[in-house]
Amino acid sequence: MSIIRAPRGVRDILPEESWKWEYVFAVTRKVAGDFGYREVHLPVFEHTELFSRGVGETTDVVEKEMYTFEDRSGRSLTLRPELSASMVRSYLENRMDKQHQPAKLWSAGPMFRYERPQKGRYRQFWQIDFEAIGSQDPYVDVESIELSLEVFRRLGLSNLEVVVNSVGCPVCRPVHKNALQDFLRPRLDQLCETCQGRFDRNPLRILDCKNPSCRALTDKAPDTISCLCDECSEHFDRVKGGLNRIGASYSIDNRLVRGLDYYTKTAYEVLSGDLGAQNAVCGGGRYDNLAESIGGPHTPGVGFATGVERIILTMEQQGCSFGKTPNIDVFVVFTNPSSKDEAVSVLYGIRRAGIAADMDYTGKSFKAQFKAAGGSGALYACVIGPEEISSGRATIKDLVSGEQETVSRDVLTVFLEARLR
RNA sequence: GUGGGCGUAGCUCAAUUGGUCAGAGCGCUGGACUGUGGCUCCAGAGGUUGGGGGUUCAAUUCCCCUCGCUCACCCCA
The missing domain is CATH 3.30.930.10 (Bira Bifunctional Protein; Domain 2)
Structure with missing residues (x-):
């Protein structure tokens, strides 16, 4: 089926x-x-x-x-x-x-x-x-x-x-209709089939016919x-x-x-x-x-x-603009499976601050997550791994310039908000 | 309702006068000394060629039917 x-x-x-x-x-x-x-x-x-x-x-x-x-x-x-x-x-x-x-x-x-x-x-x-x-x-x-x-x-x-x-x-309208019919009546047989059908029902439409011969005939018709x-x-x-x-x-x-x-x-x-x-x-x-x-x-x-x-x-x-494409701002990546839970916490912290953020749920490798981050159109990647977890920080990479720095988790959302403004 | 064009991988398209396991690009998945994407390279998955019937030793290629898409007529957004 x-x-x-x-x-x-x-x-x-x-x-x-x-x-x-x-x-x-x-x-x-x-x-x-x-x-x-x-x-x-x-x-x-x-x-x-x-x-x-x-x-x-x-x-x-x-x-x-x-x-x-x-x-x-x-x-x-x-x-x-x-x-x-x-x-x-x-x-x-x-x-x-x-x-x-x-x-x-x-x-x-x-x-x-x-x-x-x-x-x-x-x-x-x-x-x-x-x-x-x-x-x-x-x-x-x-x-x-x-x-x-x-x-x-x-x-x-x-x-x-x-x-x-x-x-x-x-x-x-009736005045025009009569004038139009009077004009067309003598040439009725020269009109196309559909126009002949329109003569009684809706002669106005004959003016709109795209058939070249009808066009020529109605050229001087009363408008x-x-x-x-x-x-x-x-x-x-x-x-x-x-x-x-x-x-x-x-x-x-x-x-x-x-x-x-x-x-x-x-x-x-x-x-x-x-x-x-x-x-x-x-x-x-x-x-x-x-x-x-x-x-x-x-x-x-x-x-x-x-x-x-x-x-x-x-x-x-015409190649007109439709405004900016709707991309997320931040993509959270975690370096190894044991960092995933913490990455989820970070993700929601960012989202709750009103910043568009996402992460991978398909078990991709760290490298592949980064690839997904690039493909998502996000401006920043937020890296969470053992080092960040133990130091209470997060690594923010600017996906456009390639530069990155680590910031304290306390000020993460403030930091991102400032960058995204 | 009427007429033309077209239906091959997720997408865009190839496939000599019908003839070996139907190909490519893009995309997708994975990888290139295991914590860094975009470029490059490698590998992989993915098609009962819209469906059904017929002609033939052989059909993506020819014929018929059907479904669908598309463009046009009519009319309109």
């Missing part, structure tokens, strides 16, 4: 990699705080309805990507495919609409989508999500975009492209921006003005159509040139009707999510 492997599309984050994750979270947490966002922890599964109604029945996510199951009492539950719906649900359920507006929240954790895995795409993947709920001020859109850029900036990422669009609202109602148009202008004011670089992509139904007005993505086909490192926008679609009062909101795997992939590609 062969060993049981992890299911397709999920993976283990091993120590060689996990410290990089810690770094990304630490930096993100700091930026979130700097922008006034506060962290929440949300459940990994929700009522299926939250997503089918919130994200949209006809979206790919809901139609074919959800991990849905029945619990033991027959409720239909779904492993969250994204975080915005849960965030808004939590906002409503916890009556945050009665507090300061907007509520600025962030959260991080695994998301689940049933898709064929490929580079930068997994069935369980991590997102860091930021939402500002309860304000329709265009400057909140600006803040959301700038927040994502600041995160990437502080992580040391470069070569990113920010694309912004406005997808309108329930007033202007969302040209059909915006006065309110959306003004909002978009003020978002662009705000971005200019703070000196954020971005470009307008009037073909940007996000796959989730809840987006209104502002939609944006941050693209990395160092990923494969899945090049979106961040996606977000405004969703003024999401709260209503899940049964709440009308509540505007803006937010975005970034994919942690994709961030790390891009950082590795």
Whole structure:
């Protein structure tokens, strides 16, 4: 019988990699705080309805990507495919609409989508999500975009492209839809098969088609921006003005159509040139009707999510720093088996002083212990043998310079603390 | 769901037109006058070549099936 492997599309984050994750979270947490966002922890599964109604029945996510199951009492539950719906649900359920507006929240954790895995795409993947709920001020859109850029900036990422669009609202979207259909109807038979299928269901997506012939055909098609109602148009202008004011670089992509139904007005993505086909490192926008679609009062909101795997992939590609590698400071070695017990005492003395320390438990020779000390990345080796035991001292060797000296056991931790500072 | 590429030691890869006990580097373990690592040298462990079937005197190499990985389409983080 062969060993049981992890299911397709999920993976283990091993120590060689996990410290990089810690770094990304630490930096993100700091930026979130700097922008006034506060962290929440949300459940990994929700009522299926939250997503089918919130994200949209006809979206790919809901139609074919959800991990849905029945619990033991027959409720239909779904492993969250994204975080915005849960965030808004939590906002409503916890009556945050009665507090300061907007509520600025962030959260991080695994998301689940049933898709064929490929580079930068997994069935369980991590997102860091930021939402500002309860304000329709265009400057909140600006803040959301700038927040994502600041995160990437502080992580040391470069070569990113920010694309912004406005997808309108329930007033202007139908106008655009009709204009688009009128434009495409005469050329319907020239579109690719999938686009023909999208004509009735979701013609907006035709603009997003990568097929060159469809691209050419839709080149002169009416875009969302040209059909915006006065309110959306003004909002978009003020978002662009705000971005200019703070000196954020971005470009307008009037073909940007996000796959989730809840987006209104502002939609944006941050693209990395160092990923494969899945090049979106961040996606977000405004969703003024999401709260209503899940049964709440009308509540505007803006937010975005970034994919942690994709961030790390891009950082590795660009040779970004992940901070210092987590090594121990001191490795205790004993010269012969009879010194082991005393070495253990020394080890715990060091650890209890808050210094990272370790020793070998596999019965290695003295020489091999030293080898292990070098391999551990420790800065100092602490040698304990008969001589040290009888004199009440310990030999400290600097593993970088090779120099060593003996110090009294009484001052060992003080000595190490001073050296490690 | 569809298509391409790939599955040989822990890792990265070799193995002539199918042909002797499937190799190397790195890593791992041990050692180089027994209380000192990183460099060097020596030795060792580790593979039913993803699994199953077929063709053949002979298969890592050819064919089929299956599982898995990977990249891409769709869509997105």
